[in-house]
Amino acid sequence: MVVDGVTKASFDELVEIETxxxxxxxGKVLEVGSGKAVVQVFEGTTGLAITGTxxxxxxxxMAMPVSQExxxxxxxxxxxxxxxxPDPVADKFxxxxxxPMNPQSREYPTSFIQTGVSVIDGMLTLVRGQKLxxxxxxxxxxxxxxxxxxxxxxxxxxxxxxxxxxxxxxxxYSEAQYFKRSLEESGALKRSVLFVNLADDPAIExxxxxxxxxxxxxxxxxxxGMHVLAxxxxxxxxxxxxxxxxxxxxxxxxRKGYPGYLYTDLANNYERAGRIKGKNGSVTQMxxxxxxxxxxxxxxxxxxxxxxxxxxxxxxxxxxxGIYPPVNVMMSLSRLMKDGVGEGKTRSDHMEVGNQLxxxxxxxxxxxxxxxxxxxxxxxxxxxxYLDAGDSFETHxxxxxxxxxxxxxxxLSRAWDILATLPEGELTKIKDKHIQQYxxxxx
Amino acid sequence: MSLNSLERTIDKVLSQKESALISExxxxxxxxxxxxxxxKSSLQVEYDNIIESSKKQAENLKRQxxxxxxxxxxxxELVIIESAIDEIFIKAKEKLAKxxxxxxxxxxxxxxxxxxSTKLGSxxxxxxxxxxxNLVKKLVSQESSNRKSKITVSDEVVDIIxxxxxxxxxxxxxxxxxLDSNIESLKPLIRKEIVQLLRGExx
Numbered sequence: 001m002v003v004d005g006v007t008k009a010s011f012d013e014l015v016e017i018e019t020x021x022x023x024x025x026x027g028k029v030l031e032v033g034s035g036k037a038v039v040q041v042f043e044g045t046t047g048l049a050i051t052g053t054x055x056x057x058x059x060x061x062m063a064m065p066v067s068q069e070x071x072x073x074x075x076x077x078x079x080x081x082x083x084x085x086p087d088p089v090a091d092k093f094x095x096x097x098x099x100p101m102n103p104q105s106r107e108y109p110t111s112f113i114q115t116g117v118s119v120i121d122g123m124l125t126l127v128r129g130q131k132l133x134x135x136x137x138x139x140x141x142x143x144x145x146x147x148x149x150x151x152x153x154x155x156x157x158x159x160x161x162x163x164x165x166x167x168x169x170x171x172x173y174s175e176a177q178y179f180k181r182s183l184e185e186s187g188a189l190k191r192s193v194l195f196v197n198l199a200d201d202p203a204i205e206x207x208x209x210x211x212x213x214x215x216x217x218x219x220x221x222x223x224x225g226m227h228v229l230a231x232x233x234x235x236x237x238x239x240x241x242x243x244x245x246x247x248x249x250x251x252x253x254x255r256k257g258y259p260g261y262l263y264t265d266l267a268n269n270y271e272r273a274g275r276i277k278g279k280n281g282s283v284t285q286m287x288x289x290x291x292x293x294x295x296x297x298x299x300x301x302x303x304x305x306x307x308x309x310x311x312x313x314x315x316x317x318x319x320x321x322g323i324y325p326p327v328n329v330m331m332s333l334s335r336l337m338k339d340g341v342g343e344g345k346t347r348s349d350h351m352e353v354g355n356q357l358x359x360x361x362x363x364x365x366x367x368x369x370x371x372x373x374x375x376x377x378x379x380x381x382x383x384x385x386y387l388d389a390g391d392s393f394e395t396h397x398x399x400x401x402x403x404x405x406x407x408x409x410x411x412l413s414r415a416w417d418i419l420a421t422l423p424e425g426e427l428t429k430i431k432d433k434h435i436q437q438y439x440x441x442x443x
Numbered sequence: 444m445s446l447n448s449l450e451r452t453i454d455k456v457l458s459q460k461e462s463a464l465i466s467e468x469x470x471x472x473x474x475x476x477x478x479x480x481x482x483k484s485s486l487q488v489e490y491d492n493i494i495e496s497s498k499k500q501a502e503n504l505k506r507q508x509x510x511x512x513x514x515x516x517x518x519x520e521l522v523i524i525e526s527a528i529d530e531i532f533i534k535a536k537e538k539l540a541k542x543x544x545x546x547x548x549x550x551x552x553x554x555x556x557x558x559x560s561t562k563l564g565s566x567x568x569x570x571x572x573x574x575x576x577n578l579v580k581k582l583v584s585q586e587s588s589n590r591k592s593k594i595t596v597s598d599e600v601v602d603i604i605x606x607x608x609x610x611x612x613x614x615x616x617x618x619x620x621x622l623d624s625n626i627e628s629l630k631p632l633i634r635k636e637i638v639q640l641l642r643g644e645x646x
Contacts, residue, residue, distance in 0.1 A: 005616070012553075054617065056619075069517075069521070072514045072517060072518070084521065085521055085524035085525075086521060086522065086524075087520055087634075088632075089524075089635050089638045090631055090634075091635070093631070108531060185507065186503070186506075186507060186513065187503075187506045187507035187508070187509065187510025187511055189510065189511075189514060190510045190511075190513055190514045192516075238559060299560070405499075418452060427489055
């Protein structure tokens with residue numbers, strides 16, 4: 001919407017639009033100049049008449065009222081209550097664009113977050129303050145995994161408060177209901193804040209949703225000292241909205257039509273994770289994005305991968321085999337795992353077991369490929385054991401029920417069960433003392 | 444072969460068969476005992492698993508019940524507080540509507556008229572409620588002579604508790620300087636103070 005006769009509007013300024021019927025909508029200034037302001041209306045421009053529509057420049061950017069009372073509440077994509085309850089009483093109002101974290105005051109993430117999902121806890125450990133995205137594909141079970149992590153995630157062995165901020169971006173109504181029900185039924189809603197932006201909501205709302213969610217996450221973490229896990233699903237919808245708005249502004253398109261500043265924009269969101277020296281809380285981010293046509297070189301996963309500290313990739317083959325969660329561990333990595341596991345943090349054998357599982361599963365994949373050519377009869381005894389270990393890894397370790405919450409001991413115990421199918425001599429990544437303590441196979 | 448030797452042979456065969464059967468029964472018994480013994484341990488594991496999973500389920504259920512009860516209680520509190528806030532606002536507005544005789548109110552109206560004139564330009568049209576009409580006309584005539592601006596007071600009154608609505612002559616720009624809109628914009632801050640009072644958090 002273009003407003004004429006504007007003299008003092010500012011970029012990003014919030015605008016209230018009143019229709020002829022008295023309906024009020026919100027928008028923000030995208031561009032100003034030559035006495036005109038380009039305003040993007042959050043709720044869409046349908047029904048706005050050229051004459052009679054009134055515009056009020058509010059002289060402020062979009063702010064989110066924050067307080068501890070946000071926990072247990074459900075909001076729409078703009079941060080307005082969506083659960084039939086009154087507006088939250090604000091402790092303060094924070095600009096949704098956030099303030100950049102001083103790099104000097106950032107603290108390196110080193111503490112473990114248990115998700116209850118074996119493959120993540122055992123091999124792709126999430127660390128407080130980390131940003132670890134999940135790369136998925138259309139129709140795969142990323143939303144089920146997101147909801148499971150939101151229900152189960154916890155910091156183990158401390159009495160520190162833990163909260164989940166869940167932002168559903170451009171999701172279908174049924175998916176939104178699933179997230180809400182899932183948190184309600186598990187009793188996890190009381191420590192969660194849910195933001196729901198539906199697929200039929202205007203594109204501009206999707207741009208705001210992660211910002212509003214991260215503003216709340218930062219408040220809970222750095223003002224109230226909580227450990228916050230922010231799950232943003234689906235960031236692909238966010239990037240699509242960014243492309244739509246960029247096209248409307250007639251900007252020069254970049255790769256696949258996305259704006260040239262896609263990297264900067266994604267970084268603005270992803271970098272709102274971490275820990276601050278001298279403060280108790282942390283913001284850990286798990287953005288979820290579905291890769292168009294499962295293409296990991298697509299601009300969205302590609303640029304995301306540059307910013308985040310690793311990635312969890314869901315594999316189509318495993319999904320087709322009926323394995324949940326279908327995490328393709330060979331494509332996945334948690335770059336901060338090494339700093340968040342081990343003696344005094346999780347268990348002394350954790351890192352070694354994770355590495356050995358990678359090694360064994362990688363070898364199993366090679367043996368599978370070989371077996372397809374020469375047949376099982378052409379394999380050596382050790383190869384056959386790796387084949388068994390690979391199958392066992394998928395069925396005993398990787399596969400788990402969406403409502404199964406495994407603690408770390410159970411996860412590592414299952415890992416040792418798989419390693420028990422291999423001869424002791426093959427465990428080259430594990431120290432002897434750990435083999436003596438945990439190895440269950442025949443010596 | 445004599446009858447005696449036939450009987451002896453039969454006895455011998457019977458005895459051999461008997462001992463073979465007894466040995467088979469013994470071995471079957473031993474096997475059964477062994478199976479029973481091994482089943483005991485696997486049954487114990489199964490039993491432990493069932494107990495463990497039931498405990499987990501019970502724990503989850505407990506957490507779920509406590510969680511949803513706490514949340515429901517909190518939500519009910521929010522609704523009660525909100526209705527109290529609404530009541531307080533209604534009473535405050537009633538009180539404000541009756542405050543047009545106070546001297547401070549005259550000062551406030553003067554400030555609002557000046558503010559509207561500054562923001563919208565020298566030629567503006569002002570609307571107010573029926574009670575304030577004469578007062579506004581008086582203040583506007585003072586203001587017009589002081590500031591050399593052309594301020595017109597519309598005889599068309601509006602339903603507001605106080606303050607003024609101003610618009611530019613061509614109607615393209617308007618300014619809502621009513622008490623109603625000022626209360627609305629300050630509502631989030633006032634709500635916080637009311638809640639603190641209700642919860643006894645104010646020091």
